[in-house]
Amino acid sequence: MKKIVALVLLLMMAGMVLTGCGSADTKGTAKKKIVIGLDDSFPPMGFRDEKNNIVGFDIDMAKEAAKKLDMEVEFKPIDWSSKEAELSAKRIDALWNGMNITEERKKNVLFSDPYMESKQLIFVLAGSPIKSAADLSGKVVGVQQASIGEEEVVKDVQLKNSLKDFKVYPDFIAAFMDLNTGRVDAVVTDEILGRYYMAKEKDKYVAIEKPIGEVGTYGIGFRKEDTDLRDKMQKALNEMKKDGTSAKISQKWFGSDIVK
Structure with a gap:
């Protein structure tokens, strides 16, 4: 009886080894x-x-x-x-x-x-009176959390202190949604990202061409x-x-x- 049990265990172990080899490529090593x-x-x-x-x-x-x-x-x-x-x-x-x-x-x-x-630009609704960073004084500005846009605004102490409010969002889409509803007056975000959003919403947004901070x-x-x-x-x-x-x-x- 002990011999039978030992044989069964041996066969089970062999099966486990073969199963493990089944996930490997033809060279016997798993694809990274x-x-x-x-x-x-x-x-x-x-x-x-x-x-x-x-x-x-x-x-x-x-x-x-x-x-x-x-x-x-x-x-x-x-x-x-x-x-x-x-x-x-x-x-x-x-x-x-x-x-x-x-x-x-x-x-x-x-x-x-x-x-x-990568450039950080100011995006506003078409028809906005905001034409430059100086025009953000007394306005509400939105950025994405942990983004370069947030870093650049915070780094510019004079700009940051001139704002009425500075809102941080989990993602830039939420910031643009609040721009659409008037909860923020401008969004500071990456040029490539913002321009892609602009292309999907023809004539709805305007990008202020002068970057905030350095080009990255x-x-x-x-x-x-x-x-x-x-x-x-x-x-x-x-x-x-x-x-x-x-x-x-x-x-x-x-x-x-x-x-x-």
């Missing part, structure tokens, strides 16, 4: 996966379409880069204000969602080379110790630039090649 954290309400970089699928410029770029590296890619929506905590806790492997490269963020995040320029750049963020992953991803991006893949994706979302 990269988990990318993003704010899924940040069009056109990463957002949900009418079918609730996550789409966007950065999504297409990440998929193509992962393909070149023979990796699977998973997109994980996160609270953007906690992005660095999500990265350091290893719940995600990278931040790829129109993320501005700043000296402060460099302290905790390892960045790729810049791949696109977008980069992909990795953990400080993940130099190997960063270098591999950068090589894939360089190849995409060289073979025209990134230009094709840029043309799809922006109508021209604006990739650095």
